[in-house]
Amino acid sequence: MHYVSAEGLTKSYGVNPLFSNISFHINEGDKVALIARNGVGKSTLLRILAGQETADEGKLWVHKDVTIALFEQDPRFDENKTVLENIFHLNHPVILAIRQYEAAVESEDGIQIADAITRMDDLGAWDFEAKVKQILGKLNIHHLQNPVSELSGGQRKRVALAKTLIDIGFEHKHTLLMMDEPTNHLDVEMIEWLEHYLNAENVTLLLVTHDRYFLDAVSDEIWELEREDLYVYKGDYENYMEKKAARLESEQASIDKARNEYRKELEWMRKQPKARTTKSKSRQDNFYEVEARAKQKIEDAQLQLQVKMSRLGGKVIEMKRVYKSFGELAILKGFDYTFSKGERIGVIGKNGVGKSTFLNILQQIESADSGKINIGDTVIFGNFSQQGLVIKEDLRVIEYVKTFAESFPLAKGGSMSAAQFLELFLFSPDKQYTYLSSLSGGERKRLQLLTVLFRNPNFLVLDEPTNDLDLPTLAVLERFLSEYQGCVMIVSHDRYFMDRLVDHLFVFEGNGEVRDFPGNYTQYRLWLKEQEELAAKEAESKATTPAAQSQIASTSPKKKMGFKEKKEFELLEKEMPLLEEEKHALTNQMSSAKLPFEELQKISNRMIEINRLLEEKEMRWLELSELQ
Incomplete structure (x- = not known):
């Protein structure tokens, strides 16, 4: 089925053309990755296809049966509503039933849960509710009754992603899913789950991403916007x-x-x-x-910069018995490490385990609860934080850079002007006179990186440096870091970026435990898989001991508890205590000698009904507990 056709699309902002006279087609099942430098129109093209913007020239045709779903970098919500209301916003009986059920479960009200389960049964909504549970669980979305206005940036992105996936999974058979940097603010496990989910759902996809492993996993065609034109490449990133x-x-x-x-x-x-x-x-x-x-110019920017790095002495950093926690959340428990010259360390772990806190403690931006951190006299940190550019006033790009220094010293002598340095980071002379407020997210990240390097640090601390950077800039950054002589510590969910640059990993495993793994991210994942296989074999060998075999022989094969049975089991555990309480209250009433005969008869009939219900529910509870 033919989804979208574009012919001769042109779009400019002022005198700056983004793309000119481009044409393309999208058919059902296509999986396309769109790449380009920041500021040349990737997000704009997606918004034009979604009908949020219009092209200056050209024709756009979308099949009448096709729905276009756009996941944006800056998601929009109804700030006055809860997470639950924003995610389940469609006015459809199944969606409303799932929303009612999720609210009842969170409130732990037995009567509401029973009503919600009845409605789910009537609508046959359990299969879709299981998919919803999977999405919310994998994206770590809880506390659905919280206002969306209280969410952090990362939480907002995950809620928006859940909302998009639930919408396309439910509402329309023919959907073109367009995603603008969906992996930002997701940890590695979430990214890998999203890869599998998109492949399993077999969606038609147009994707903007800087994550090259993700790109290869979910797309089979690459489009590149360059010099106002669109180039098409079949195959993976290496082929491109x-x-x-x-x-x-x-x-x-x-x-x-x-x-x-x-x-x-x-x-x-x-x-x-x-x-x-x-x-x-x-x-x-x-x-x-x-x-x-x-007079055409082909710009294939290659950053070749010999940094006059500040000298790094023999002593770098020593961390001895460092402890840090926030209430019951332990970040570090007696962490010990001595850093050496030229080390390249990756820091990985789930969101919320304290990676950014660790970087701040290392640089003494935050204090540890106890322990010693000795920093060498010659160490100069270059801190690329998730906070982004700190701007007190809206300056032009060149003016902002000159607030740090007029020129940049080179390793082989001489220096480079601020304007020349900006050009190396893909800021054209015209762009250098743009105001900071007009820069795209990726351009602001690139400028932030430039200002960090402009200070000649010898210990780079990079906290999610790849977020919002385009692939050409990432290639520039990787090339620079691979030749950098100082120490580098990187927190990143970009597996390709980590694999190319780090020698070993600090793996934050939770509860204050940090593993020093000798290898890159891919090697760590292979090691984890080996450990899981070994654990499975050990469990299997224990199960085949004579004692275990006789136990297995004496018991019949058990059916596994399904999703619906789990819900029924949870409901029984809530209903049975309520019936016991009612039975106890009725027993107390019957002991009163002042009750009229009619009232006594009613209570007696209800007691018989309660005993019958309890017997049925207890038997069912025992059956289900066997499955569990």
């Missing part, structure tokens, strides 16, 4: 890099040829008289076409 290099080489050869022709034609133009014949007029028109081709 090879094909793009071949294209640039071919384009450069074509430009070189045009330049040779241009020199000859320019000489002819200078020699010709002002009066033109028809023949020479045709050649003159051709000259301007050749001139345009000859």
Whole structure:
């Protein structure tokens, strides 16, 4: 089925064209990754397809049966409503039933739960509710009655992602899912789950991402916006890099040829008289076409910067018996480590285990509860924090950089001006005079990185440096860091980025435990898989001992408790105590000699009913507990 067609789309902001005369088609089942530098129109193109913006020129056709779902970098919510109300916002009986059920479970009201279960049964909503539970659980979304206005940035992204996945899973058969940087603020386990989920759901996808492993896992085609044009590459990221290099080489050869022709034609133009014949007029028109081709520039920015890094002495940092906790949440329990020159350490772990706190303690931005942190006299930190740029006033980019220094010293002597340094970080001369408030999220991240390096640090601390950075800038950053001579500590959920740059990992396992793993992220995941397989084999071997075998032989095979049975079991555990309480209250009433006969008869009948219900529910509870 044909989903979307675009022909000759053009969009500009002011005098700056984003893309010009681009055409493409999206069919059912296509999985496309869209890449480009920040600020050249990726998000704008997605908003045009979603109908939130209009193109300046061109035609856009969307099939009448296709719904377009857009997951944006900055999600929008009804701030006056709860997380539950924002996620289950569709006005449909099944969605409303699931919303009622989730609210009842969270309130732990037995009567409400019973009503909600009855309604779920009537609508046959359990299969979809199981999918909803999976999404909410995997994205670590709890406390559904909290106002959405109280959520942190990362929580808002996860709630928005859950809302999008639930919408596309329920409402429409034919949906084009467009996702703008969906992996930002997700930990690695969440990202890997999202990969499997998108592949299992078999959605039609248009994706903007900087995560190259995620890109390869969920897409089979890459579109690149570059120099106002759209280039299409079939295959994975590695194939894209090879094909793009071949294209640039071919384009450069074509430009070189045009330049040779241009020199000859320019000489002819200078020699010709002002009066033109028809023949020479045709050649003159051709000259301007050749001139345009000859003056093309292919920008394939490569950052080659020899930093005059501040000298790093023999003593770097020693951490001895460091403890840190927030209430009952332990971050560090007696952490010991001595850092060496040139170390490259990755820091990984689930969200909320204290990775950013650890970086702050290391730099003495936050204090530890106890222990010693000795920092060498020569250590100069370069802190790239998640907080982003700290801006007191809205300056132009070049003015902002000059507040740190007018020039940047180089390792081989000499220096580089602030303007030249900005160009190395892909800020064109025009862009250098843009106000900070007008920069995109990725451009602000790039400028933040530049200002960190401008101070010549010898110990770089990078907390999620890849969020909002485009793939060309990431390649620039990776190349720079691979040649950097100082110490580097990186917190990142970008597995590709970590694999390329780190030598070993600090794995925050929770409860203050930190494992020092000798290898990169992929090696760590392979090791984890091996450990899980070993644990499974040990459990299997224990189960095959003579004692275990005789126990297995004496018991019949058990059916596993399903989702609906689990819900029934939970409800029984709530209902039975309520019936016992009612039975006790009625027994007390019956002991009163003052009750009239009619009232006594009613209580007696109710007691018989309660005893019958208790017997049935207890038997069912025993059956279900066997399955458990």
